[in-house]
Amino acid sequence: MRVQRRRRVAGVVGATVQPRRRIMNVVGFALSGVATLIGVAVLAALLWTLVSRGLQGMSPAVFQLSTPAPGSEGGLANAIFGSLVMTMLGIAIGGPIGLLAGTYLSEYGRGTVLASVIRFINDVLLSAPSIVVGLFVYTIVVMNVGHFSAIAGALSLAIIALPVMVRTSEDMLQLVPNSLREASAALGANPWRTVFSTVYPAARNGLLTGLLLAVARISGETAPLLFTALNNQFWNTDLTKPMANLPVVIFQFAMSPYEDWQQLAWAGALLITTFVLVLSVGARFLASAARSRKSG
Amino acid sequence: MVAEALSIQALLRRERRVERAFRGLSTTSAIIVLALLGGVIVALAYDAWPALREFGWSFVTETRWNPVTEKFGALAPLYGTVVTSIIAMALAVPVSFGIAIFLTETCPTWLRGPIGTGIELLASIPSIVFGIWGLFVLAPVLQHTVQPWLIEHLGPLPGIGFLFQGPPFGIGLLTAGLVLAIMVLPFITSVMREVFSITPVALKEAAYGLGATQWEVVRGVVIPWSRPGIIGGLMLGLGRALGETMAVTFVIGNAHRITGSLLAPGTTISAAIANEFTEAVGDLYTSALIALGLLLFVITFIVIAAARLLLMRLEARSGRRE
Numbered sequence: 073m074r075v076q077r078r079r080r081v082a083g084v085v086g087a088t089v090q091p092r093r094r095i096m097n098v099v100g101f102a103l104s105g106v107a108t109l110i111g112v113a114v115l116a117a118l119l120w121t122l123v124s125r126g127l128q129g130m131s132p133a134v135f136q137l138s139t140p141a142p143g144s145e146g147g148l149a150n151a152i153f154g155s156l157v158m159t160m161l162g163i164a165i166g167g168p169i170g171l172l173a174g175t176y177l178s179e180y181g182r183g184t185v186l187a188s189v190i191r192f193i194n195d196v197l198l199s200a201p202s203i204v205v206g207l208f209v210y211t212i213v214v215m216n217v218g219h220f221s222a223i224a225g226a227l228s229l230a231i232i233a234l235p236v237m238v239r240t241s242e243d244m245l246q247l248v249p250n251s252l253r254e255a256s257a258a259l260g261a262n263p264w265r266t267v268f269s270t271v272y273p274a275a276r277n278g279l280l281t282g283l284l285l286a287v288a289r290i291s292g293e294t295a296p297l298l299f300t301a302l303n304n305q306f307w308n309t310d311l312t313k314p315m316a317n318l319p320v321v322i323f324q325f326a327m328s329p330y331e332d333w334q335q336l337a338w339a340g341a342l343l344i345t346t347f348v349l350v351l352s353v354g355a356r357f358l359a360s361a362a363r364s365r366k367s368g
Numbered sequence: 369m370v371a372e373a374l375s376i377q378a379l380l381r382r383e384r385r386v387e388r389a390f391r392g393l394s395t396t397s398a399i400i401v402l403a404l405l406g407g408v409i410v411a412l413a414y415d416a417w418p419a420l421r422e423f424g425w426s427f428v429t430e431t432r433w434n435p436v437t438e439k440f441g442a443l444a445p446l447y448g449t450v451v452t453s454i455i456a457m458a459l460a461v462p463v464s465f466g467i468a469i470f471l472t473e474t475c476p477t478w479l480r481g482p483i484g485t486g487i488e489l490l491a492s493i494p495s496i497v498f499g500i501w502g503l504f505v506l507a508p509v510l511q512h513t514v515q516p517w518l519i520e521h522l523g524p525l526p527g528i529g530f531l532f533q534g535p536p537f538g539i540g541l542l543t544a545g546l547v548l549a550i551m552v553l554p555f556i557t558s559v560m561r562e563v564f565s566i567t568p569v570a571l572k573e574a575a576y577g578l579g580a581t582q583w584e585v586v587r588g589v590v591i592p593w594s595r596p597g598i599i600g601g602l603m604l605g606l607g608r609a610l611g612e613t614m615a616v617t618f619v620i621g622n623a624h625r626i627t628g629s630l631l632a633p634g635t636t637i638s639a640a641i642a643n644e645f646t647e648a649v650g651d652l653y654t655s656a657l658i659a660l661g662l663l664l665f666v667i668t669f670i671v672i673a674a675a676r677l678l679l680m681r682l683e684a685r686s687g688r689r690e
Contacts, residue, residue, distance in 0.1 A: 093581050100583040101474050107466020108475075111557070112483065114550055115490050118501050125504075172397035180391055181398065190398050193405050195676045199604060200408075201611025201668050203638045207661040208408045210645075211415045231404065238401060262383050264390035292494020295613035295638070299645050319496050319614075326500045326618065334504070341497050352492045356485070 126342025129335040134343075138307050139321055142330040148340050150307045154315040155344075158222055158301060159291045161311075162229030167283060169230075170237020174282075177238070178245035179267055191242070198235040205231050206296035214300060222308075222315035225301025232293055233286040240285055244278025245271055281359040288351035292344050294319035318344055408665065416659035419652060427659060433624035433640075435648070440656035442663060444624045448541060448634040449664070452616060453609040455545025455630070460553045461602060468560035469586055484561060491554035499618035502547035503539075507619055510546070511538030515631055530628040537621065542630040544620045544639075551615045552605045559601035563594045563682065597682035603675030611668045613638035637664040 133147040140146020173190070181187030209228040214220055248271050256266040272279065302314040303324060318340045325337035419440060420427060430441020471484055515536035522532040567590045575585045591598065621633020622643045635643075637660050648654045 093584065097581040097583040100586070101470070104466035104470040104474065107463045108470045108483070111463050111467050111487075111553055115487075115554065117505075118498070118550065121501055121505050122497060169397045169400055172394040173401055176394040176398035180394060187398070190401050192673075192676060192680075194401050196669060196672050197401065197405060199607050199611075199668075199672050201613070201638060201664055203611070203613040203641055204408065204412070204661050204665045204668075207641065207645075207658055208411055211411045211658065212407075215415070234401065234404070238398075262387040264387045265383065267390070288492055292496060294494070294496045295642060298642055302646065319494065322496055322500065323614065323617075326503060337500060341500050345493055345497055348492055348494060349489055352489050356488075 122338070122342055122345060125335075125338040126345075129337075129339030130342070134336070134339050139305050139316060139325075139336070140332070141305075142328070142333060146336070148318065148321060148336060148343070150304065151316040151318045151321040151340065152343070154222065154301070154304070154308070154317040155291065155319070157311075158226045158229055158297070158315065158317055159287060161223075161226035162233055162290050163283070163287055165226065166230035166233035167237055167286065170234045170282075170286070171241045171279065173234075173238045174241030174245060175267060177242040179263060179271070194235045194238045198239060201295075202232055202293055203295035203298075206298060206300055209296065209300045220300060220302035220314040222301050222311045222313065225297045225315065225317065226311075228296035228300045229290040229293060232296060233290050236286040236289050237282055240282025241275075241279055244275045244282060247278060248274045277358045277361050281355045284351050284355040284358065288348045288355065291351070292319060292348050294323055298323070409662075412658055412662040412665065416655055416662045419655035419659040422652065423656075427656075428663070431624075431626055435644075435650075435653050438650065438652050440652070440659075442637070442656075442660055444626050445635050445637040445640045445660060446663070447626050448544075448620065449610055449636040449638070449667075451541050451630070451634070452545040452548055452620070452636055453606060455542060456548035456552055456609045457602070457606055459546065459549035460556055460605065464553050464557040464560055464605075467557045468564055469590075471557075471561050472564040473582060473586055473590075484558075487554045487561075488558045491558055493554075494614075495551055495612055496614040498547055498551040498615040502543060502550075502615065503618040506547060507538040507543050510543055511536045515542075519631070531630045534627070534629045534631055536631060537633055539619045539621045539633055540629075540631050541620070541634045544616045544634075544636070545630075547615050547619055548609050548612060551612065552609050555608060556601060556605040559604060560598065563597035563601055564590055566597075566682075567593050594682065596678045600675045600678035600682065603671050603678070607668050607672040607675060610671065611638060611664060613642050617642045637661075 131147075133145060134149075135147060135152065136149055137145065137147035138150040139148060173194075177187050177191055181190070205228050209224050209231070213224040213227060217224075252270050252274060253266055256270045257263075261269070297317055297320050301317055301320070303320045304314045304316040306316075308315050322337045322340045322344070325333035325340070328334065423430065423440060426441060428442050428446065430439070431443045432439050432441050433444060434440070467483075467487065471480055471487075475483065515538070518532040519534070519536060522528065571589050571593060572585050575589045580588060616636050617639040620635055620639045622635050622639060623633040624635055624640070625632075626634070641657050641660055641664075645654070645657050648657055
């Protein structure tokens with residue numbers, strides 16, 4: 073499929089191309105090469121700082137001790153725990169609803185107006201500012217309950233995970249060939265049985281990809297947690313109380329004037345980034361496995 | 369025989385019941401997505417109402433933001449949001465355009481995968497990482513090298529000079545715009561790459577057949593063909609930049625004022641909410657911040673909805689969705 077462009081320009085046609093056009097060609101692509109260099113260099117610089125400063129702050133204490141008062145020894149254990157708990161809770165709420173909504177879009181609602189409206193709204197929610205989600209949960213949960221809580225935090229993460237789940241599960245379910253659905257229907261299966269015994273198993277890798285992407289998306293979210301889960305300096309396992317979490321701790325510690333806090337903030341940032349990148353790589357790997365199985 | 373027939377009927381009945389339940393459950397879940405959008409707007413509007421009633425239209429035309437006298441105007445954060453987003457787009461768009469063209473047209477095939485994947489992975493890095501990097505690395509560099517240069521060389525210029533006057537703070541609108549640019553860069557690039565790569569090969573072949581150079585094919589075929597997608601992708605990036613909180617909050621300085629200079633500290637809607645919300649005392653203060661959130665949601669909603677419509681048009685044209 074790929075065109076043999078270079079040879080064509082330099083060879084047969086190249087002889088007749090006017091100098092001005094040839095110069096434009098070179099200049100244009102040189103500029104795009106320079107842009108790539110700039111972009112890659114800036115992003116590499118960012119990653120380099122993150123890794124080097126993050127590793128400086130890394131120590132066993134990071135995983136063993138709770139967030140310290142300035143000047144004393146401490147770690148991020150309570151924040152790591154809180155982040156894991158709220159991320160998992162968020163996925164536990166947003167995941168199933170997202171999968172079911174995706175199932176509706178791909179199976180029951182195909183071609184209906186409702187489905188296309190929902191698809192559109194979902195795409196908009198996918199890129200809505202996350203701080204607004206935090207405000208929303210604050211107004212409906214925190215205001216009514218009267219205090220910040222880990223549940224409110226998990227809820228706002230669920231709202232952010234939901235559109236991701238809807239989008240990926242719909243896309244992945246649509247990759248399942250219709251002939252499979254027809255075969256299942258011909259054996260007398262109702263749509264739900266077709267979905268559970270044919271469509272879901274066939275799309276398993278793809279659905280898992282969506283799940284990983286959703287976890288990756290919410291595990292670094294900071295803005296929606298600022299005024300839902302708030303923060304907690306101590307180890308807390310009570311979901312109805314404010315709970316520490318990595319992003320908010322990073323925010324608070326990085327903005328502080330204390331050097332040991334800033335050090336911990338870098339360590340936390342490295343932890344989150346590593347976690348998110350591992351998830352994203354895993355998701356890509358699964359997705360390509362899912363695609364090659366479909367075409368193979 | 370009779371018993372068996374009965375049990376089959378019972379089985380079929382059960383299958384139908386489960387079918388109804390499952391259908392209802394998945395439809396409800398889909399409706400939840402709709403309800404969520406409505407819920408966000410209604411809940412925010414309800415709690416923003418005290419502030420909106422108190423200040424009316426002056427909420428968006430007033431600069432003063434004074435928690436002590438309870439006078440709240442959103443013009444300064446609005447200005448900051450727009451200016452930082454413009455800076456971010458002005459810097460990120462040309463670069464991401466260049467990268468996307470490089471990746472889809474000139475890049476050797478063996479390098480295409482690694483760079484493309486790398487850029488897409490970078491798009492998934494949490495924005496707080498960009499923020500902390502901006503605060504500790506970028507801001508000092510800007511303060512000591514770039515900003516003094518700008519003040520010295522561009523400051524005295526007539527016309528645009530006012531943008532680059534005042535002391536070099538390090539943090540401020542320009543820095544925030546730069547951090548935003550770096551944050552949206554991978555995002556816009558991956559959308560652009562996607563959009564460029566679905567240009568039909570036959571069209572490009574035809575242009576090459578007429579003797580066009582590679583650059584002319586990009587300018588004359590690839591870009592015009594994918595224009596709705598390009599605009600859609602840019603607006604998606606703009607939506608991100610407008611609503612982004614953490615990358616900005618670290619380096620904006622949180623000052624509710626409008627000075628001409630890009631080097632001065634300012635604030636954006638999202639940064640104001642993130643910085644002040646938990647400390648807001650009094651119902652009117654909280655309500656004013658929620659009104660800011662509503663304003664941000666409405667602005668980004670319009671931008672993102674327009675972007676999605678454009679992208680849908682391109683998708684329909686390329687026949688990717690049924």
